Amino acid sequence: MGRSVLIVEDHESMALVLDHLVRREGCEPQAASCPDAAAQAVAASPPDLVVIDADLARRSGLDLCQSLRADPRLEGLRIMVLSARCARLDIERAFALGADAFLPKPFAISDMRATLRALLELDPPAGGGKPTEAHHG
Amino acid sequence: MAERERLGLRLRIFLFFALLLCVSAVATGAGIWVAAGRIGDHALPHLVLGAGGAWFVTALVILLVWQKFDENVARPILALSHELERESTESAARAGVNTAPARYLGKLGPAIERAVEALGQERAATAAKIASATREAESAKARLESVLSELKQAVIICNRQHLILLYNTEAVRLLGVAENVGLGRPLSALMLDEPIRHALERVEARYRAGRHLTHPDGLSIAVLTATATGQRTLAGRLGLIVDGAGGDISGFAVSLGDVTHQIEAASARDRLIWDTIESLTPALSALSAIGELFDEPDAPQGVGRAAFDAAITAESRHAADAIAKLAERHAGLKSGVWPMEDTFSPTLFACIVGRLPMTLRGSVSIEGEGLWLHAETYSIVELLAHVIRRLAPEAGRVSLLAERRGGNVSFDLVWTGELISLARLESWLAEPLEHTLGQLTGRDVLARHRTGFLPNRAPDGRARLRLPLGSAIHDHEGAPAMPLPKRPEFYDFDLMNRALPADLAGQDLRHLNYVVFDTETTGLNPGRGDQIVQVAGVRIVNGRLLRGEVFDELVNPGRPIPAASTRIHHITDAMVADRPPVEPVLRRFHTFAKGAVLIAHNAAFDMRFLELRQEQAGVRFDHPVLDTVLLSALISDPADEHTLDALAERFGITLLPEERHTALGDSIATGAVFLRMLDLLAARGIRTLADAQEASDTMVALRRRQSY
Incomplete structure (x- = not known):
């Protein structure tokens, strides 16, 4: 069984892309379209990584990030924040609130893969180039 | 105090003559008594009759002399001293003194006349010096004022x-x-x-x-x-x-x-x-x-x-x-970067005609009403002048007019003949405009204003080239809220070192801020439902009447104005029909009068009207109040009149005819009278607000006693 990744993203197409990428890394994706649903999912079965879109419509994803970090039971949890707001201050704020990684939107698929692997401590892709199906198969 | 002194002089003279009378009576009596001892009883009645007759004649002479002395010496001296006192206070300076009562005082009258004349000349010389010394400052001040006002x-x-x-x-x-x-x-x-x-x-x-x-x-x-x-x-x-x-x-x-x-x-x-x-x-x-x-x-x-x-x-x-949404919303944004401003169409049209060569100017005419619009005027003028230069040779006479269309204002070029083709128009718009920075083309100017030319026919069948522009941002149609005088007193640097007076009572009257006000009403009985129809006031700051800082508002009294009252203040029902009720006006007046001492001519009347409505207005007129009627009574002869007209005349204040008997005009007159009174009040030891209020209270008590 691969690592579990919770994707908190309210934009359907982006959720689809992230779901695809996570599966390709051999991990088990879960989806939540709002912070409340995400909190419930985390409580039910804590994932290894949460990918949070900071620009959620109703409540900031950074709130979720902060509350997850405040929970002592989730010590080993890794958090990746995605955001279209990527001024220096936005990035610093994400890290201050407990993010382990920050990826500006739009992102390159390769960056996303590399970040996912780094956070989940997966093996680097063979040859250091683009990840291939063979490597994960 | 002055009253007592004046009575004192005449009384003392009277007492002197009364004493003479007594002494002569005693002397005559004593003479009779001494003589009676030496002559026989039979001669006594003759002696008494003779001596008594003589004393009686003497007494008559003494009384006559007293009466003449009182009339020709004591009273003239008092009158002269009063005249001199008035003359000595510069603010009441008049044309010479009246020395007629002093005709029996020998050279005193002419001497006083000469002294007053000399004083007058001295004052004139001083005034001339001051005038020439301040003329330069005045012209600098005028320049500053005109710069500031523009x-x-x-x-x-x-x-x-x-x-x-x-x-x-x-x-x-x-x-x-x-x-x-x-x-x-x-x-x-x-x-x-x-x-x-x-x-x-x-x-x-x-x-x-x-x-x-x-x-x-x-x-x-x-x-x-x-x-x-x-x-x-x-x-x-x-x-x-x-x-x-x-x-x-x-x-x-x-x-x-x-x-x-x-x-x-x-x-x-x-x-x-x-x-x-x-x-x-x-x-x-x-x-x-x-x-x-x-x-x-x-x-x-x-x-x-x-x-x-x-x-x-x-x-x-x-x-x-x-x-698509971005494009749509962007089109709706007013330009905030280009120096757009509100401007009046006739001004722009005049500029456009001015840009044309002399040969073309005669063929352009301006039609219709003037409208306010919002544009970057320079480039619009250049654009329209350019289009007219191209259009006029083939269109002949061209009319320029502004028309309101919905929320926008259109500039129209109208002529008799054929419409202009879009291709020709586009070629003109692609040309760089003369005299513009950075070789702007007509197209650039149109893009800057987010607009374009629409060629079509006017309702009267003439060919038209229409240019829609934004309408003005500010409201220029309504009258200005406050008409400003030509040379308003907009500054006073003497205030530089002054703080807000904390304790008004002890303040010198010259340094207080005042609001001199007047109300017009439907009648004289506030207790019986008469209401305010107008409130006006003017500020006095640092001893200056500020004609530029006035309050003047009509009030709808909520009841008909009787014809008798309209005859006095010329305010009719029609004039107040669309005016606010008294409450908001009183609130505004209260703000206007904040921190000031209120002054009115016969203040009790006006204050009564204010106080009756203050509760509904949610304000309290608890300002210190001074009354120019009472103040005038403190400093004039008892016989003098205290009407505003009489005071204005006595103090040499001229009012414009249109200002007389309006609430504002009367406020200004009252204010001017008050300022003239300050020196006379000071001469009687009334210097602070507390002094003035105390003296006024005494005067009220005195008047009340007199009226019973």
């Missing part, structure tokens, strides 16, 4: 206590609260004071540390604040005023402009940009990610691919919508 920036100068020492016309227009703008008023009544205090704190710190010597902004600093009501955003600069190099800080000057529209335009632009980013980013992020995925060798295939295809369709549509 400035499109609001300029306000304050002392350290943030009281206003100077303001210009634009400040009144921009800050717009007529009751609040005024000399000696606190700045905080006009605008948010905090940003000003903050800016001052910073620039003061800079000054104290000597950093202003090297700082590029010296003693000035940028400020951003808002009007007291928060409706307008103001931006400008604040400059510290110091007494000479390294001297004390005596105040500060602020120049401010209304940036509400620029800031609104800028923030609307920011909002639009951010909204677009927010709505495009997720779509484009998804699209670029999917594109990358599809590029990969293990791109999703079959069923998995269909979900991505649907996502591509949805996101592309979303992105297209976002761009």
Whole structure:
């Protein structure tokens, strides 16, 4: 069984892309379209990584990030924040609130893969180039 | 006190003559008594009769002499001393003294005349010296005033206590609260004071540390604040005023402009940009990610691919919508970057005609009414002049007119004949305009104004080229809220070192702020339902009557105005029909009179009307009050009249005919009378507000006693 990744993203197409990428890394994706649903999912079965879109419509994803970090039971949890707001201050704020990684939107698929692997401590892709199906198969 | 002295002089003379009478009576009696002892009883009746007769004649002579003395010496001396007293106070200076009563006083009358004449000449000489010395200052002042009044920036100068020492016309227009703008008023009544205090704190710190010597902004600093009501955003600069190099800080000057529209335009632009980013980013992020995925060798295939295809369709549509919305909203934004301003169409038309060659000017005529619009005037003038230069050779006579269409104003070029073809028009618009910076083309100017030419036919069948432009941002159609006098007293630097008076009672009457006011009413009985129909007032600050700082409002009394009252104040029912009721007017007047001593001619009457309605208005007129009738009674002969007309005449105050018997005119006259009274009051030891109130109270008590 691969690592579990919770994707908190309210934009359907982006959720689809992230779901695809996570599966390709051999991990088990879960989806939540709002912070409340995400909190419930985390409580039910804590994932290894949460990918949070900071620009959620109703409540900031950074709130979720902060509350997850405040929970002592989730010590080993890794958090990746995605955001279209990527001024220096936005990035610093994400890290201050407990993010382990920050990826500006739009992102390159390769960056996303590399970040996912780094956070989940997966093996680097063979040859250091683009990840291939063979490597994960 | 003067009254007692005057009676004293005549009484003393009378007593002297009475004493003579007594002495002569005693002497005659004693003579009779002594003689009676020496002569026989038979002669006594003759002696008594003779001596008595002689005494009686003597007594008559004494009485006659007393009467003549009183009439020709005592009274004239009193009259002369009164005249001299008036003459000696400069404010009551008149044409010579009346020495007629002194005709029996030998050379005293002519001597006094000469003395007064000499005094007059001395005063005239002094006045001439002062006049010539101040003429230069006056002309400098006039230049300053004209510069200030033409400035499109609001300029306000304050002392350290943030009281206003100077303001210009634009400040009144921009800050717009007529009751609040005024000399000696606190700045905080006009605008948010905090940003000003903050800016001052910073620039003061800079000054104290000597950093202003090297700082590029010296003693000035940028400020951003808002009007007291928060409706307008103001931006400008604040400059510290110091007494000479390294001297004390005596105040500060602020120049401010209304940036509400620029800031609104800028923030609307920011909002639009951010909204677009927010709505495009997720779509484009998804699209670029999917594109990358599809590029990969293990791109999703079959069923998995269909979900991505649907996502591509949805996101592309979303992105297209976002761009369409951006274009639509961008078109609706008013330009905040180009120096757009409100302008009046006839002014622009005159400029356009002025740009044409002489040969063409005769063929252009201006039609229709003048309208206000919002444009970058220079480039619009150049554009229209360019189009007319191209159009006129083939169109013949061209008319220029402005027309209102919905929320916009259109400039129309109208001529008899054929419509102009779009191709020709486009070729003209592609040409660079003369005299413009950076070789602007007509197309650039149109893009800058987000508009374009529409060729069509006018309703009367003439060919037309229509240019829609934005209408004015500000309201220019209504009358200005407060008509400003030609040379208003907009500044008073003597206030520089004055704080708000804490204890009014002990203040010198000359240094207090006053509001001299008058009300017109439906009748004389407030207790029986008579109401106010007009309230007017004028401020006195630092001993100056400020004709530029007035309050003048009509009130709808909510009942018909009797014809008898209309005859007095000329205010008719029709004039007050659309005026506000008394409550809001009293509230505004209360603000106008804040911190001032109220003065009225026969104040009890006006105060009664104010007090009857103050509760409904939610204010309290608990100002100190002075009454010019009572003050006049304190300083004049008992026989003098105390009507406003009589006082104005006595003090040599001339009123314009149109000002007489209007609430404002009477307020101004009362104010002028009051200022003239100050010297006479001071001569009687009435110097402070407490003195004046105490003396007035005594006068009220005295009058009450007299009337019983």
